[in-house]
Amino acid sequence: MMLWKIVYNVFFVPLGWLAIRLYALVNHKAKHWLDGRVDLFERVRSQVALLPPESTRIWFHSSSLGEFEQAKPIIAELKAKYPAVDIIVTFFSPSGYEHSQT
Numbered sequence: 001m002m003l004w005k006i007v008y009n010v011f012f013v014p015l016g017w018l019a020i021r022l023y024a025l026v027n028h029k030a031k032h033w034l035d036g037r038v039d040l041f042e043r044v045r046s047q048v049a050l051l052p053p054e055s056t057r058i059w060f061h062s063s064s065l066g067e068f069e070q071a072k073p074i075i076a077e078l079k080a081k082y083p084a085v086d087i088i089v090t091f092f093s094p095s096g097y098e099h100s101q102t
Contacts, residue, residue, distance in 0.1 A: 033093075048088060055086045063092040 024031040051057065060075060062068035068091065075087055 044088075044090060051086050056082075056084065057086045057088055059088040059090070061090045061092070065093055 020030055020034065024034050048057070058078060060068075060071050062071055068089070071089075075089070078085060079087060
């Protein structure tokens with residue numbers, strides 16, 4: 001089992017990153033996916049820092065637009081029931097984020 005983890009981390013993960021970077025040269029969505037990850041954690045941290053420090057926060061992370069659509073009624077109900085709660089939403093998918101902005 002340990003050998004598989006080493007092979008995966010040493011070979012497959014770097015090959016995956018290389019593949020997505022090469023694909024991003026010819027595919028706009030792949031490039032957008034990569035661009036969205038530049039300084040990702042710092043951007044989330046700076047946005048959360050703008051919230052009042054004493055606020056209660058609930059974080060929703062959606063990996064896809066469909067997952068976000070399923071979370072929307074839950075988020076709406078939470079905001080209706082607890083208006084003081086700050087809802088944080090993050091996306092794995094650039095298209096999910098773009099759709100949420102409309």
